[in-house]
Amino acid sequence: MDVIHKHCAGLDVHKDSVVVCLREIANGYVTRETRTFETTTTALLALSEWLPEKGCSHVAMEATGVYWKPI
Numbered sequence: 001m002d003v004i005h006k007h008c009a010g011l012d013v014h015k016d017s018v019v020v021c022l023r024e025i026a027n028g029y030v031t032r033e034t035r036t037f038e039t040t041t042t043a044l045l046a047l048s049e050w051l052p053e054k055g056c057s058h059v060a061m062e063a064t065g066v067y068w069k070p071i
Helices: 041-053
Strands: 007-013 017-026 029-038 058-063
Touching (some): 029 041
Parallel strands (some): 007 058
Antiparallel strands (some): 017 029
16 A cells, blocks of 8 residues: 655755755645755744645654754
8 A cells, every 4th residue: 555645755964054945735635845054043933834734744864974963
């Protein structure tokens, strides 16, 4: 059985930014929204608030080195 998450996101973590692609499925249609957040504390807190607001239940992250740790 294939698992499909209706509200999920992919994070691409860099030294100075985090690029987030949020994917949502509603009524058989897929929508995607991409946003870029800085890696400041304020911006990361905004990211952590935005994902639940959008109903995101699962996140996959790609990061090089230690940049994923604050995320």
